[in-house]
Amino acid sequence: MHLSIGILSSLLATTAVATSNSRFFKRQGYNSTDYVLKQGPLDTPWTEKVGTDPWPEYPRPQLARSEWKNLNGVWRYQNATGFSELNAPPFGKELELPVLVPFCLESALSGVMGNHTIYSWYRTTFDVPSSWTAGNRVLLNFGAVDWNATVFVNGHQVFNHVGGYFSFSVDVTDQLSTNGTNELYEILFVFDPTDMEGYNIPLGKQRLVPSHIFYTPCSGIWQTVWLESAPANHITQLDVSADMYGKVNVTVHGSGNTSSIVQVTIYEPHSTVAKVTAKGRANEPFIFDVDDFDLWSPDSPTLYNMTVKMDGDTVQSYTGFRTISSGEVDGVPRPLLNGDFVFMFGTLDQGYWPDGLHTPPSREAMVYDLEVLKSVGYNMLRKHIKIEPALFYQACDEMGIMLIQDMPALVDGYHIPGNVCHDTDDVKDEASQKEFERELALLIEQHRNYPSIVTWMIYNEGWGQERKKEYPEFRLTDMVKSLDPTRLVDSVSGWHDHGAGDFHDNHHYSSPQCGTPFYSTASTPYNPSQDRRIAIQGEFGGIGNNITEEHAWKVKASIDAVNGTYELDDTIEIWNYRAHHILKELEEQITLFACSGAVWTQTTDVEGEVNGMMTYDRRLIRMDKDQWKDDIQALYDAAEKRGNSTMRMMARGDDLDVL
Known part of the structure; x- marks a missing residue:
């Protein structure tokens, strides 16, 4: 039965009905109401397998610590009315509904399947394992929260983060209670306007009112939340590039201002045998050479594990040796x-799931897509105006899939609901442009280590591309190349090409x-x-x-x-x-x-x-x-x-x- 000319009312009636499959969850004495998987408009073969312990994998493979604790699972949620509630957070109160983290509030897997979830409260509790190293700091990490998140711990506001596609970390040690039980309240107050009137934020294909090529929005927590233990002076970020000549360029960022000695060890593939060890100083780039290595490519995606040490901190990472460039081959400009x-051939990869929306139901499900594409010979994906969890990029690194990574677009005048005049002055205020540029820089800074990413893309089909006051793609191309000179830049994909990139x-x-x-x-x-x-x-x-x-x-x-x-x-x-x-x-x-x-x-x-x-x-x-x-x-x-x-x-x- 084809459905292009309509749909049965009986089918529509089932979309908001919860299934009888109740899920139960309790974390360390925190009494959670039964979680119920909602019946959405469509599911996948993995939907019923998710349970209440979703995404158990360590979520940040390029900066991994051994002492960590996954906080995914059933939290509490309730709708909020606006920013005024930040003045009187509901501390010590049971929130109304269970929600399965890390699935966004509009998804069936969240158990909420909300609509217009603009303002939200989340709550959970946690204990810090007694086995963790004494004297270390406790870091609270979020893979991504869409869009504006304010973090409270034990009644104290500790952090605010803006940007729906980016990870952030908070040192919560000083807010922890001594009796072992801690309340993360909200763990967030979340504000996500999507394309609400008066706001223009990087949002990709999300729309409050979906329409054909624009889809159901994703609000709130949509990537893994976890705790980890680290010394006071700990590694906060690694910048690593390894080229086709064996030259490795490393910057180890530390939480302190001192130039501590850092040690980087690269291992033979699939081995604990050290290949090379080099030393440098934190917060400063240093370069060393590696001999006798295999290159990374779609046909042979060789990766090399790394250990990085700074003072008392040790993290695991990996890299691949490869160089992306452009050059003329018989007079024709080519990607090299x-x-x-x-020749780069791939699909437009939207990264949407009917049960989890922005979040795949599991790593297995996510990798299935990649395996299907790789099996017929695709060697590239264009990750279309969405940014994925870190484990997605690791999978592409491991499988040898090149990526063109888009920056999530602003809403432009043509696509604003009700705008019948199709205004082409796409960026309505300087604040929106500045936020787009700030988040573009975050995209580069948080993803430049993945060997699979070969190209950054700034604008898609003119969406949010200013064209009256300036052609910002020239300036932004220079910015992207200054942040990452190792990759190509597709400045404008499709429309309004003025020659940049x-x-x-x-x-x-x-x-x-x-x-x-x-x-x-x-x-x-x-x-x-x-x-x-x-x-x-x-x-x-x-x-x-x-x-x-x-x-x-x-x-x-x-x-x-x-x-x-x-x-x-x-x-x-x-x-x-x-x-x-x-x-x-x-x-x-x-x-x-x-x-x-x-x-x-x-x-x-x-x-x-x-x-x-x-x-x-x-x-x-x-x-x-x-x-x-x-x-x-x-x-x-x-x-x-x-x-x-x-x-x-x-x-x-x-x-x-x-x-």
Whole structure:
């Protein structure tokens, strides 16, 4: 039964009904009301497996400590009315509802499945393990809270953090009680306006009122919360890069102002045998060389474990040796991995889940997506205006999946609900622009160690891109490169390209226009004699296949939007037929023109979008795997021939010569 023309009222009636599967949780004497998994519009094969101990893995693999405690599980939650409640927090009171952390309040897995959860209170209790090192400090860590979080511990306000995609850490030692039981209140008061009138924050695809390509928002805690033990002078951040020549550049940031001696040991792969040990000073960069190593690449994603010591602190990390650059190959600007042209082909990866929204139900579920894509030959993903938990990037590092990492977009004038004039002055105030730039810097600072990330992307299709007062992408490209000179920058993907950055990036559905002299109104033609940037197809494909009700996001507005898909193919067989011909067209553009990479829309269906490699519930893979493997390999083969070609590429008159 196809659902594009409507949906049964009986299906809609089930979306807000809780299942009979009650979950119970109690942490160290804290009496929690029964948690009940909600029945959302759609689930996944992992939904029922989550239980009340979600995401038990250590959440920060590039700065890992041995003494830690996971605080995920059932907390208490209640709605708040506004910032005025910060003046009288509900200390010592039982909050109204159970909530499963780390799933955002709008998700079924949270047990709340709220709507317009703009202001919220959270509460939990914890004990510090007596086995932890005496005299150490206790750090409270958050993977991410959307968007503005104020932390209280035992009645004391200790921290405020702004930025819905970024981790933060709080030293709570001085607020701990001596009897062992501690109340984290709120652990937060959370304010998340999403696209509420009067606010313009980095939010990506989130909307209070979802509509086709914009989705259900994610408010509150949505990544792991944990405690850990560390000395007073402890490591707060590692900046590590290792290039194709064996040069390792390290900065170990410490909580103190002193230049303590630090020691870095790199081990042989899958071994405890030390390969090299180097020393430097905290808060200062130092460089050392490593001999006889294997490079990181999609075909051979070799990683090297590291131990870093500073005073009494020891953390575990890892790195990979690789160099990302741009250069001309037979006169064509190309992306280079370890000095070689590698054609980058991946999906537009939204990172949404029907049961957890921004948060996958488990690491197993998250890795499943990557395994499906890798199995047919994708070597890249474009992480589309969303930032993932650290374990996602570790998985890409381990599996050899290159990443184009987007900065989550502001809301622009075109996409503000009710704006019928389509105002193009996208940034309404300087404060919004400054917040976007501050969070862009956080993106770079917190993610620059992952070998899998090869490119930073600043703007998507002009969303939140100021164009009247200035073209900020030039200034922001310089900022990004100053923070991280080791990667490429795609300054503007799709629209309003003024020439900044390393890429000429075209969007066109369904057929590609990759590095071609023909173009659509939203993009510009690629002229190799004038534009010496790398030509890629930042988005294309997007062909859809309608679904049966068992795989559908059972929300009427989403179902009604299905026919807005760029192209709908009646059967999976026709969908694969169309995909084959579109990929053959891309192959021709690699052969004839200057195409160096492409991004197919998309990994999975999302709510009202039905154009994924898989359905939203991950239960159906649309791809004919043998066909897709052959077609993707043909892209790489065409690129390899171009990389080895001795022809000079030019366009002359009406001739369709090799570019």
